Amino acid sequence: MAIPLAQLVGYFLLAFCLSAILTPLVIVFAKKTGLVAMPRKDRWHDTPxxxxxxxxxxLAFVIPFVTASHVLVGENLYLLVGAIMFFMIGLLDDFLEFTPQSKFIAQLICVVLLVGSGLKINLPGYPVISICLSVFWLLGMANALNILDNMDGLSSGITMIASLSLAAYGVIFGNPNVVIPSVLLAGACLGFFMYNFKPAKIFMGDCGSLFLGFMLGALAIVSTHFQGPVTFGSDGYYAGLSNVVLMLAVPISVLIIPIFDTALVSFSRLQAGRSISQGGKDHTSHRLVLLGLSEERAVLTLMVAAAIVSVITLYMASHSMEGLLAVLSITVVVCIFFGVFLSYLNNDVYDEGANEGKSRSGIAGVMSMILNKRQILQVCVDLFLLTVGYYTAYLLKFDGEISPYNQALIEKTLPLVLGVKVCCLWAFGLYRGQWRFASLDDTFKIIKAVLTSSAIIVGILVFRYRFYGFSRIVFFLDAVMTFLLIGGIRFLLRMFNEYFVRQAEKGHSIPILIYGAGDGGDLFLRELRKRKNHDYMPVGFLDDDKAKHGQEIHGVKVLGSGKDLEKLVKRHGVRVVFVAILSSPGTLFETISERCSKIGVKCVQIRPLVVFEDLDSDAPAVHHQKGQVKVLSLKKTGQNAH
Known part of the structure; x- marks a missing residue:
């Protein structure tokens, strides 16, 4: 039964208005009664x-929800009872501060009762798996939102986007039982978000995060209860399988941000020898701030990422099961590598040396051992991507549908494809380097490996099967997908690093000019961006070569020549000029230094550590010029930059 759009908008606005009215009332009550969160070392906020x-x-959710028709029937009853139970657990925890074990046991009892009553993922023929998966999902989501509630506006913003996505999912597949509660939850979160976004006037507490987490988990389960069979393709070959896939793939994609944050925090704390239930500033949002984003941008970035993944997932869910799997697979791989990238900040978010000498045991020990085997992880990721690429090639060729015949071809040839390609990647040296240092040389290696492996695979198929039944276009598309996926994942860590370096520069407070847009300027800028312990923001280059004017080096523009120095210093508020002309005569630096001194700007010369010269036959080819080494400290200088 389709629900009119006007009715859905009305529900959304009702919940929004109630939340927008009730939230300031709670703020006034909390401040008058002293129910405020004081700043703590392990928490992010700095004001009561x-x-x-x-x-x-x-209240903004429940009041309109109980007035809806048939609310006390079936799945709606489970949602209402579960919402009340998890809200009460959170409220009591806010007042009494339960131990993590006590809170978990209370949640477990509630979840078991709800799952036993019928709130579970339906997997026909697998009742035990259905019950266990449902219990794990509900507990996991409730605590994932609780963990995600670590920065102003993050938990309410992510819940709002996820709720709207689940509502759209219910509309697409004709499931009204998920549409109305999802719309109400989104409206309630938006009303609260206005007061919770930085600077937050109020926190939701466990009574809010546990309630929201349970609702998202429960709504995701309800959204999988289709009103009829979902099929792809006229032959209905995947009719049974697609329901199971959609049950798992869509909720995971829609709720990818809380799942990712929970996984990142759990693995990082296990590696650091810390308790998972222990609070800290090691969440995804905190790490984004450490990388240079403001708190507002960190929250909005995660919200936009959640929205993009949700939109793509919903589109693929309504068109192609295989496409949905491909999107989910790529999303998971990107999340894994983004997590690896963020894990490089572990020394910044945890006390350095606090865990040195600690022996790793149990899960933490096994995980650390696996993570240290870099080549094993690289091969596993490549096998996964190569499989996705091969399936995607068939999807592209056959308009998003894979017939039983083509499925049989894939199953028959996939071992050959994976084996040949991994061997070629190994033979061309793709497993010897670190992916965060990927370079142009790696690109050429990937091209060689792709062309060689594709030629070998096609040759074997021609020899063995005379290429009967195979499509030449598929193997061309497979080669393209292999290059894009294998190459893309190797440059992903580098792209993450360069993006966040650019974002961090925007927050630096000491504008600088780099005099010299040649090799010296290039090397200095790259070294500057590798280091984190400084507050310099490059605003541009100066170079006397007019051909370079207007060009960019790593995103920094050549603004003019030396004669424009005073004008550009004044325009951009420059406080330091770095002279990075490696072969410049001493008189040039002295001239620039005098000009900088007259306008009150500090001038620093960058000199090479190793100097190459034309030497006599009995002299070494390369030697260190101790007198020409200038050690530049890139520490935060604040007002001492003058």
């Missing part, structure tokens, strides 16, 4: 903030 904002979200 009102608590129990989850009460406003809960």
């Amino acid at each position: 903030t009102a608590l129990y904002g989850g009460t406003a979200i809960f």
